[in-house]
Amino acid sequence: MGLLDKRFENSNIVITKMDDLLNWARLSSLWYMQFGLACCAIEMMATGASHYDLDRFGAMPRATPRQADVMLVTGTVSIKMAERIKRLYDQMAEPRYVISMGSCANCGGPYWEHGYHVLKGVDRVIPVDVYIPGCPPRPEALLEGLIKLQEKIRKSSLVELKSHKSPSKADQHMAG
C-alpha cells in the first residue's frame, strides 16, 4: 500500500545511484536543532505546530546539536551569542546544514545601522546554505526555505571526491 506498492516486478530489487538513495534518505528526515533566538523563533514554533506542520517534511526538533542535521538560526545574532553559535556549529556532525531565517540572521536586519552589539549576519561566523528573507518570514516562507534546502541536498553528492573549496565568507571576515 502506498508509494512502493506494485512498483517492482523482480523480487524487490531496485537499481539506483548511491547518491540518489542517500540524498533521498537525508532530505526526507532533516532533524533541525531547536535554536530559537528571537521573534523568528515564535514563527518557527508556529510552523512546527499543527497549522503549518513541519513534521510532515520529516523535520523533527532536537534539543542537542549532536543529533541535528540542520541548524535553523532564527533571530538576531548578538556578538555575545556569536561565539556560542560557532561552538554549537562545531558540535554538529557532518553532513550539516545551516538555514538563516529572518532578516536579522541574514544581514543584521533592522539593527544594521546602530546596533553595536548585533552581528550583521550569521554568515560572519558560520557558513550558511539557505537564506530566508522576512521580518519575520511567514511560516510558508520557512517551509519554502526547507524545500530549497532539500533541493540542494538532492543535487549534492556524498560519493564523489570533493574538490578544493574556495574560502567561505566566514573565513574572510574572521580577522587574525
Place this chain on the structure above:
Amino acid sequence: MAESIQTQDRKLRTEEMVIQMGPQHPSTHGVLRLEVTVEGEIVTHVKPYIGYLHRCFEKHAEQMGNYSQVIPYVDRMDYVAAMSMEWSYVLGMERMLGIQVPERVEYIRVIMAELQRIASHTIAIGTFGLDLGAFTPFLFLLRDREMILEIFERTCGARLLYNYFWIGGLSHDVPLDFVDSTRQFCTQFKKTIVEVNNLLSYNEIFIKRTANVGILPANVAINYAASGPVLRGSGVDWDLRRDDHYSIYNRFDWQPQIGKGERGTLGDCWDRYIVRCREMEQSVKIIEQAIEQLPDGDVQSAIPKRIRPNASEIYIRTEAPRGELGFYIVSDGSGSPYRVKGRSSSFVNLSVLPEITRGYMIADLVAILGSIDIVLGEIDR
C-alpha cells in the same frame, strides 16, 4: 570505632557542582544562561546571565530621525505581545503631545490589546506545559492563536510584528468582517479554555509539579517590583488597567484575577499559572463588551503631521501581558527622542529567580522559570 565513623563521614562528603543551563536550551524560553549550583539534585544557587539578545534598542531610539520610527523597534522588544508594547510607547507620546484620540481608536486599541493578551498567554501556558512534558495543550492553544493572528493579519498585514498603533491613531481601520470574526473567535475560545482546564490546570500530575513550588511572598514581590501575573499570583491586588486609569477599561465589567493559594501555598507556580488562565477568560469578556459598543469614526483624524513635543519627560506604564511595561521618554524639543528607556516586566520579574529557587530540584527550576514567563527580547532589549 569513632575513628572509622569519622573516616566514613569524610568519604561521604558531598560537593557542590556548577552546571551551565543555556544559552541554547529548550526550556529557557530564549537565550538565557543560568549558572546553577547544585548539591546532588538540589539547587543551592541560581545566577542568571542575560545579554545574549541585546539589540541596542535604546541607542536606535536616540539615533532614529523621528518618534514614529521607534515603534517597529518597540514591537520587537516583547515580540510575543507586540501590540501591548506599541500601546505603551504611543500612549506616552500622546500624553506628551497632549493629543486625545477618537473614541473608535480607544475601543479598537482595547480589543487589539486584549486579543494580544490572549495570544501571549496561550504561548505562556502552552510552553509552560511543554516544559513539563505536556505536548497536547501546546498544540490546542497554538491552533487558537492562529485564529487571532489571522484577525491581526487581515487588519494590518502582519502576523507577529505589526507597527499598527501610531501616535494619535492607528495605521489602518479594521476590516469589514472584523466584528464577526472576533465574535466567532470568542465563541471558539471559550471551548478551548474548558479543554485546557481539563487537560492541564486540574491535572493531578501538573498540580504535583507546580503547587508548593517557587513560592514568592507578597512583600518580597513588591520589593522586587514584580508585576503582572507574578505579583497577582502572590495575592497582591494590583492591575494597572484598573489602578492607573490609562484607557477606557472602567467602562467594562471585568475583574483582575488574583492568586488565592487554592492548590498549594499562596504565590506558588500554580497560582501564577491559574491567574493567566483566568485572565484569558476576563479578556474574552472585555472583548465581547467592546465589540458591542464599538462606535464609528475615523481612526486617523488625530494623527499629527509633525511629532515634535516640547522639552519634557514622561514615565508611562501600562499592563502588558507579562506585567508592567514602562517607558521613560525624554524629549529635548527636537524631532527625535533624547532618551527612551524601556522598563520591561520580564527584566524585573527574572531578577526574582535567585530568590525563589533555593532548595528545590532542577526539574522544579524549569517549572519556576516557566511560571515567571519571560521573553528575552524585552529583557535584553
Place this chain on the structure above:
Amino acid sequence: MSPQEILNKLTEKFADAIVEAKVEGVLEPYAKVKVESIREISSLMRDDSDLQFDTLMCLSGMDYGKGILGVVYNLGSIAKKHKFTLKIEISVEAANVSSVESVWRTADWHEREAFDLFGIVFTDHPDLRRILLPDDWEGYPLRKDYQVQEFYHGMKVPY
C-alpha cells in the same frame, strides 16, 4: 498625596539636600537631590507611613551632555497609589553613586545596567559587573560620545 505634599514631606527632613524641584506644570513631578543623600532619602521614601513608596518602578541612567551623567529614579506606591521622581547628577570623571539596592532589591539589576551602558559606578552594590554586554567590552555605549569598536574577538562589528 499630591506631589506638592510629597515634596513638603521631603523638604521637612532633607531641605538642604534638594537642589531643584518642580511639581507643577510637568507630567512627572520630580526633585533633584544631592548625590550623597540619595540612600537616606530613599529609605525615607520607602519607610515613612504617609509616603510608602514600596516600589522602584524604574532606574535609568542619563547622559545630559557636557560631561554630566545622571540617574533618574521613578518611584511608585502600591499602597498609596502615587508616584514621584528623584534625580541626581554627577560628572563623568567622578561617576560614583551609592547604591539603593539595600532599600529596593529591584535596583540590583537596574544599577548593573546603568553601569554597563553609562559607566556609573554604584558603591556598596553586592555584585557590580556588566549585565548586557560581554565582560571585556570596551566603552559605555549609551553615552553620547561613544564610538563603536571595529573588531571584537575577530568578528567585525560595524556593517
